[in-house]
Amino acid sequence: MSTAKADVELKDFSNIFRLDGKVAVVTGGSRGLGLHAASGLLQAGCAKVFITSRKAAACQEACDALNALPNKAPDAIAIPVPADSSKLSEIERLVAEVSKHTDHVDILFANAGATWGEKFDTHPDSAFAKVMDLNVKSVFLTIQKFAPLLQARATAEDPSRVLVTGSVAGQGIGTLGPQSTPGYSASKAAVLHLMRNLAIELAPRHILCNGLAPGFFPSKMANGLMEMTGGVEKLAKETPNGRLGRPEDIAATVVFLCSRAAGHVNGETIRLDGGKLLDRARL
């Protein structure tokens, strides 16, 4: 075979972004970024997507909407498993519940998170601890407890994937002033560095770890802060590409990072902010 012929023959390239038959778990999957991701995972071919968050009704509602998606695989299913990610016992129960439906997990999106805004001088001990615990320690414990299921079928050719949700607040400076978010900002820097550590720790077990660093995406968590910092229109105008994040931005990035297309990406963070963090000219 000529070199050129060999070089153009990419194996099954038309399916390189597909996730057919994969099993995924999405924490904080009942709404917002987690739900956008779950929608993308199912529409890219996942066979089972477990949706977890604290509120049972919200998990069920999310799964009902996902199970009604017209272009998921006919037998694909979203399964609600309510659990509080801030408690180790609940993470262990989540793993046990998921294990009743599957002997392995291909994709874990450790996305559940919380924030707290209050000025520097009165920023409470309890809020700082709560945010660090859920956004960092619980992400570590979720990945640790799911590791056996993630390893179960993973191979060098077809590695499992772990994604964590950081933030541009963990790369630049978070919100200052009356709604200051020092704990949140530190937690998002921490979770992205945790991910880099785990990327190296877990790669020999055929588990690749990567992160997202979103800018503003309208969501229950972000809407209040977006209102306080100028509102949707002003924030969109201040962004180099003139808009805020959209559900498809999250869904597509998650699908890419979980697919064969990202099979050699490990320990990396994709920023989803339209270039705002880089744009010193507008600061």
Ligand SMILES: NC(=O)c1ccc[n+]([C@@H]2O[C@H](COP(=O)([O-])OP(=O)(O)OC[C@H]3O[C@@H](n4cnc5c(N)ncnc54)[C@H](OP(=O)(O)O)[C@@H]3O)[C@@H](O)[C@H]2O)c1
């Ligand atoms: N939206 C943005 O602009 C933006 C930007 C950067 C990063 N992020 C990050 O993206 C992630 C998702 O945020 P979002 O904007 O999608 O917010 P959201 O709409 O408020 O969703 C948060 C999700 O996390 C769940 N959750 C909260 N506490 C939990 C706990 N203790 N255990 C299990 N689940 C819990 C919530 O459900 P329950 O209430 O039922 O538990 C919900 O499903 C967070 O890590 C956030 O920091 C968001």
